Amino acid sequence: MLSLAKPDLLRNQAYANGQWIDGDTGEATEVFNPATGELVGSVPKMSAAQTQAVIAQADTAYRSWKKLTAKERCALLRKWFDLITANADDIAKIMTAEQGKPLTEAKGEVGYAASFIEWFSEEGKRTYGDVIPSPTGDKRLVVVKEPIGVCAAITPWNFPAAMITRKAAPALAAGCSMIVRPADATPLTALALAVLADEAGIPAGVFNVITGKSRVLGGELTTSPVIKKLSFTGSTEVGRVLMEQCSPTLKKLSMELGGNAPFIVFEDADLDAAVAGAIASKYRNAGQTCVCTNRLYVHDKVYDAFAEKLAKAVGQLKVGNGTEEGVTQGPLIDNAAVNKVEEHIEDALSKGARTLFGGKRLPLGDNFFEPTVLADVTQDMLIAREETFGPVAPLFRFSSDDEVIQMANDTEFGLASYFYSKDISRVWRVAEALEYGMVGINTGIISNEVAPFGGVKQSGFGREGSHYGIDEYMSLKYLCMGEI
Numbered sequence: 001m002l003s004l005a006k007p008d009l010l011r012n013q014a015y016a017n018g019q020w021i022d023g024d025t026g027e028a029t030e031v032f033n034p035a036t037g038e039l040v041g042s043v044p045k046m047s048a049a050q051t052q053a054v055i056a057q058a059d060t061a062y063r064s065w066k067k068l069t070a071k072e073r074c075a076l077l078r079k080w081f082d083l084i085t086a087n088a089d090d091i092a093k094i095m096t097a098e099q100g101k102p103l104t105e106a107k108g109e110v111g112y113a114a115s116f117i118e119w120f121s122e123e124g125k126r127t128y129g130d131v132i133p134s135p136t137g138d139k140r141l142v143v144v145k146e147p148i149g150v151c152a153a154i155t156p157w158n159f160p161a162a163m164i165t166r167k168a169a170p171a172l173a174a175g176c177s178m179i180v181r182p183a184d185a186t187p188l189t190a191l192a193l194a195v196l197a198d199e200a201g202i203p204a205g206v207f208n209v210i211t212g213k214s215r216v217l218g219g220e221l222t223t224s225p226v227i228k229k230l231s232f233t234g235s236t237e238v239g240r241v242l243m244e245q246c247s248p249t250l251k252k253l254s255m256e257l258g259g260n261a262p263f264i265v266f267e268d269a270d271l272d273a274a275v276a277g278a279i280a281s282k283y284r285n286a287g288q289t290c291v292c293t294n295r296l297y298v299h300d301k302v303y304d305a306f307a308e309k310l311a312k313a314v315g316q317l318k319v320g321n322g323t324e325e326g327v328t329q330g331p332l333i334d335n336a337a338v339n340k341v342e343e344h345i346e347d348a349l350s351k352g353a354r355t356l357f358g359g360k361r362l363p364l365g366d367n368f369f370e371p372t373v374l375a376d377v378t379q380d381m382l383i384a385r386e387e388t389f390g391p392v393a394p395l396f397r398f399s400s401d402d403e404v405i406q407m408a409n410d411t412e413f414g415l416a417s418y419f420y421s422k423d424i425s426r427v428w429r430v431a432e433a434l435e436y437g438m439v440g441i442n443t444g445i446i447s448n449e450v451a452p453f454g455g456v457k458q459s460g461f462g463r464e465g466s467h468y469g470i471d472e473y474m475s476l477k478y479l480c481m482g483e484i
């Protein structure tokens with residue numbers, strides 16, 4: 001049993017229209033600790049009819065919520081931010097129990113999640129429109145921004161708090177209501193956020209967390225004409241399905257999908273900095289983030305030195321239960337994730353790659369895998385084309401800028417990319433040539449609340465965070481006044 005300072009943060013009911021509710025299917029989804037296999041909690045399986053009722057209630061709530069001033073809405077968001085910050089330790093414990101990430105990372109994610117609420121509690125007061133100089137003397141032209149309406153979010157298990165607030169905060173700040181359907185594996189963190197939204201005084205029906213079968217609830221959220229916006233974070237495959245389901249009702253969409261990030265080490269790179277950046281980018285959340293480095297391209301002249309340094313640094317990582325002191329890598333989310341890691345490693349080795357470190361499951365539990373470094377990896381291997389979503393760093397060689405840019409761009413994905421070089425001319429040339437939504441230059445960590453997060457190509461579209469993020473939840477209205 002989790003030891004929480006605020007035990008009522010751990011819920012076994014869904015939260016809708018300001019009420020804690022059971023599912024009318026009479027069934028529940030159990031939530032298990034990926035490190036120990038222990039039961040952490042359970043959540044109800046709501047029905048399609050219940051989901052439809054939540055959508056109707058969220059529509060009613062939206063019509064009142066949008067009438068508050070931005071300042072009034074943002075004051076409530078600020079209270080939510082303050083409560084999350086005050087309860088960060090408890091939320092982190094719940095997150096580590098259901099997702100597995102080390103407590104230090106979980107605490108960091110709670111701060112990251114709260115930062116979106118803080119940011120949009122400020123941005124919400126700056127949704128400025130335009131006054132346009134009229135082309136004719138008898139007219140006056142004005143553009144105003146308006147909340148788009150009832151919104152839905154379908155979120156993944158890898159960031160159980162931040163992927164929710166990165167969507168709910170701008171939506172609520174803009175004057176929308178929001179229905180979140182979190183992943184079955186990690187619903188408890190989302191429900192803890194709902195406890196605090198309720199305590200902050202966010203009105204009933206404005207922020208809702210529903211639980212149940214993804215296809216059943218997602219089927220209602222994507223097809224209801226009342227839902228005007230869907231924001232999804234997850235795999236590209238599912239993103240395509242949801243986009244198709246949303247098309248009859250022409251919803252506004254944000255799609256934060258899969259990645260295949262290149263990490264390029266040029267011959268003039270600071271190798272120690274590059275190793276630190278590679279560790280940060282590759283092994284965060286045990287490699288289970290969409291912006292994790294998936295391929296490392298190292299110039300021939302520094303390949304051996306970098307490989308040796310990286311393997312040594314990876315050997316310092318401590319794998320274990322996220323609640324243990326000093327653990328830097330927890331378990332993967334489930335056995336399927338471990339199987340995918342093994343498949344990528346076995347394929348690479350069978351085609352000529354070498355293991356520099358790791359490469360095996362750990363006897364700590366079903367979902368633990370060694371942080372791994374592979375050498376002599378080539379573009380024909382699975383690991384070059386598919387997102388591993390696990391703690392494996394494959395090293396590729398290159399000998400020229402043109403060659404590595406071609407290899408880095410040789411993917412259907414375009415989310416995050418990284419490179420290390422001290423040559424300012426090369427920095428600009430490579431940054432402009434990389435076909436990605438985000439480029440980390442001499443850093444492996446690029447995510448924050450003030451910058452636009454998102455991708456191109458098959459990594460999706462739309463931007464989250466930054467001053468762009470709130471426009472995803474608003475629409476423009478043009479007022480044309482004649483007879484002046």
Ligand SMILES: NC(=O)C1=CN([C@@H]2O[C@H](COP(=O)(O)OP(=O)(O)OC[C@H]3O[C@@H](n4cnc5c(N)ncnc54)[C@H](OP(=O)(O)O)[C@@H]3O)[C@@H](O)[C@H]2O)C=CC1
Pocket residue numbers: 154155156157158181182183184185214215218219233234235236238239241255256257258259289290387389415
């Ligand atoms: N671009 C980004 O920011 C991110 C991208 N991803 C990508 O997602 C993948 C890993 O995350 P993962 O959670 O497994 O991704 P999935 O796409 O499988 O799941 C994401 C969410 O969608 C739900 N879902 C799945 N199928 C459907 C459906 N048919 N209808 C409605 N909802 C559905 C899942 O529910 P449930 O799990 O309960 O079945 C989950 O809540 C990787 O490819 C990763 O790169 C992940 C995180 C961030």
Ligand SMILES: O=C(O)[C@H](O)CS(=O)(=O)O
Pocket residue numbers: 156158159162163233288289290291447453
């Ligand atoms: O879902 C993810 O992987 C996150 O978007 C990555 S980040 O925003 O935490 O970097």
